[in-house]
Amino acid sequence: xxxxxxxxxxxxxxxxxxxxxxxxxxxxxxxxxxxxxxxxxxxxxxxxxxxxxxxxxxxxxxxxxxxxxxxxxxxxxxxxxxxxxxxxxxxxxxxxxxxxxxxxxxxxxxxxxxxxxxxxxxxxxxxxxxxxxxxxxxxxxxxxxxxxxxxxxxxxxxxxxxxxxxxxxxxxxxxxxxxxxxxxxxxxxxxxxxxxxxxxxxxxxxxxxxxxxxxxxxxxxxxxxxxxxxxxxxxxxxxxxxxxxxxxxxxxxxxxxxxxxxxxxxxxxxxxxxxxxxxxxx
Numbered sequence: 001x002x003x004x005x006x007x008x009x010x011x012x013x014x015x016x017x018x019x020x021x022x023x024x025x026x027x028x029x030x031x032x033x034x035x036x037x038x039x040x041x042x043x044x045x046x047x048x049x050x051x052x053x054x055x056x057x058x059x060x061x062x063x064x065x066x067x068x069x070x071x072x073x074x075x076x077x078x079x080x081x082x083x084x085x086x087x088x089x090x091x092x093x094x095x096x097x098x099x100x101x102x103x104x105x106x107x108x109x110x111x112x113x114x115x116x117x118x119x120x121x122x123x124x125x126x127x128x129x130x131x132x133x134x135x136x137x138x139x140x141x142x143x144x145x146x147x148x149x150x151x152x153x154x155x156x157x158x159x160x161x162x163x164x165x166x167x168x169x170x171x172x173x174x175x176x177x178x179x180x181x182x183x184x185x186x187x188x189x190x191x192x193x194x195x196x197x198x199x200x201x202x203x204x205x206x207x208x209x210x211x212x213x214x215x216x217x218x219x220x221x222x223x224x225x226x227x228x229x230x231x232x233x234x235x236x237x238x239x240x241x242x243x244x245x246x247x248x249x250x251x252x253x254x255x256x257x258x259x260x261x262x263x264x265x266x267x268x269x270x271x272x273x274x275x276x277x278x279x280x281x282x
Contacts, residue, residue: 053077066237068246072254083261090265092132094202097164098195099130101188103137104168108184118172118180119149136160157273164191166272198269205264212260219253 056077061070106125111118123144126137136159143152150173157169167190171183227234236242 053081066243066246068237068243068250072250075254086265093162094198095132096136096160097162097191097198099133100160100162100164100168101191101195103129103133104184104188104191107172108181108188111184112181119144133160154273161271163269163272164194167191170273208260208264212257212264216257 053074054077057070057074060073061067064070103125106129107118107121110121110125116124122137123141126134126141129137136156139159140152140156143155147155153169153172157165167187168184171180171187174183237246
């Protein structure tokens with residue numbers, strides 16, 4: 001294998017890895033916008049992770065002499081950090097959703113015991129909102145200084161991008177139709193029930209993720225052990241036919257992991273209130 005051939009193949013693998021990464025992690029709506037904001041906020045981190053993926057692919061390809069192994073390591077090095085980042089974003093999103101009923105009850109209690117308007121109540125409760133939601137409520141208060149209350153609430157819902165937040169905002173937007181405190185109590189109770197169901201679903205997905213990690217770990221340990229103890233047994237993969245067979249094996253394995261990732265990721269809960277929905281409505 002020449003250095004030129006290896007460089008060409010690794011370059012092609014880099015492009016393939018980026019394409020698969022985008023295809024596997026592509027989502028619509030607020031999640032895609034949050035990913036773009038994450039890239040803009042910390043592009044160095046994304047570039048470092050991409051560089052580490054390229055280094056891993058080149059290293060594995062040079063050490064083993066298998067082009068397919070180098071490409072597989074390259075794809076894994078590019079995909080795994082993004083998958084981990086996506087998991088962290090999902091956990092943060094669930095934490096913010098779980099904090100919303102508590103903030104909703106704060107709004108209700110403050111409205112009940114105060115003669116101030118909703119805008120003042122929001123400013124008062126924003127500084128004591130649950131920590132996962134604190135940054136978003138602070139931005140909401142900041143927007144109140146330059147936007148109308150309704151526009152600030154819609155921007156808040158778009159930023160949090162969760163159906164639980166949509167319920168709260170929709171209740172606040174129709175504040176003139178009745179007893180707002182009673183509406184907020186109902187929304188908080190409904191949101192807690194919804195979050196309980198989402199928590200059980202997430203617990204089931206967590207078990208599947210552990211299963212995937214065990215499968216990956218056992219496979220890598222077996223492959224590494226065989227390579228160290230019986231290296232001649234794997235010599236076939238250095239031949240053109242062996243590279244073809246290894247491509248099939250890695251492809252099947254990667255497809256299975258991708259499908260498991262799709263199952264454990266699940267679909268984002270449908271939004272009730274979003275800029276896209278409003279733009280499409282007549």
